[in-house]
Amino acid sequence: MKNLAFLSIIFALCMSSGCTNAQSMSEKKILIVYLSRTYNTQAIAEIIQKNSGGTLVALELKQPYPENYKQTVQQVVDENESGYLPPLKTKIDSIEKYDVIFIGFPTWDMKMPPPMKSFLHENNLSGKTVIPFNTNAGYGVGSGFKTVKQLCPDSKVLEGFSITGGIERDGILFVMKGEKLKEAESEVKEWLKKIKIMQ
Numbered sequence: 001m002k003n004l005a006f007l008s009i010i011f012a013l014c015m016s017s018g019c020t021n022a023q024s025m026s027e028k029k030i031l032i033v034y035l036s037r038t039y040n041t042q043a044i045a046e047i048i049q050k051n052s053g054g055t056l057v058a059l060e061l062k063q064p065y066p067e068n069y070k071q072t073v074q075q076v077v078d079e080n081e082s083g084y085l086p087p088l089k090t091k092i093d094s095i096e097k098y099d100v101i102f103i104g105f106p107t108w109d110m111k112m113p114p115p116m117k118s119f120l121h122e123n124n125l126s127g128k129t130v131i132p133f134n135t136n137a138g139y140g141v142g143s144g145f146k147t148v149k150q151l152c153p154d155s156k157v158l159e160g161f162s163i164t165g166g167i168e169r170d171g172i173l174f175v176m177k178g179e180k181l182k183e184a185e186s187e188v189k190e191w192l193k194k195i196k197i198m199q
């Protein structure tokens with residue numbers, strides 16, 4: 001009888017302290033950080049937010065890129081060559097409180113854009129679940145998701161999501177509307193289910 005009482009107390013303590021290791025996704029704190037120049041990646045970030053909850057944060061730079069596309073491409077190529085990390089205006093309030101961090105960015109120069117590299121250098125995501133997503137002009141994510149893994153060596157990096165967005169080079173800017181938005185929504189939901197963020 002004494003043994004049974006002892007076991008009941010241990011069981012109750014275990015349940016209340018979470019030692020069952022069963023924190024469900026809905027209890028996890030989610031942050032969605034994204035970079036977006038022509039708002040396609042932002043549209044994907046908003047779909048993720050709608051289906052997972054979480055806090056949305058757009059990355060802003062101290063010194064924004066030029067409006068001119070060609071000048072921006074040249075600046076990005078130079079920054080990639082020199083390894084320059086552009087300073088960010090955006091600071092995350094208590095990043096340590098988040099368990100899951102979505103990282104969204106467009107493909108630039110077939111790579112992760114320098115500002116997202118700045119973010120991953122400035123913020124320690126070790127021990128967290130990191131989930132990348134991307135939009136591009138049809139050439140894919142390039143080395144972007146590999147770079148996420150390299151810059152987050154102590155995080156659990158889940159399978160990323162990538163979709164065709166705008167083609168600024170050809171004057172095609174924001175495309176995530178109408179049928180394209182519906183398509184994107186269903187693809188994002190399928191992916192969120194696969195990685196068990198959504199039921």
Ligand SMILES: Cc1cc2nc3c(=O)[nH]c(=O)nc-3n(C[C@H](O)[C@H](O)[C@H](O)COP(=O)(O)O)c2cc1C
Pocket residue numbers: 035036037038039040041042069072073076105106107108109110111135136137138139140164165166167168173
């Ligand atoms: C500086 C720059 C470089 C880019 N380089 C590539 C590239 O190498 N490959 C590609 O597929 N798309 C490239 N793009 C196109 C963007 O990835 C695409 O338009 C994306 O959907 C933009 O996302 P956003 O609307 O969130 O800014 C580039 C765009 C910019 C502005």
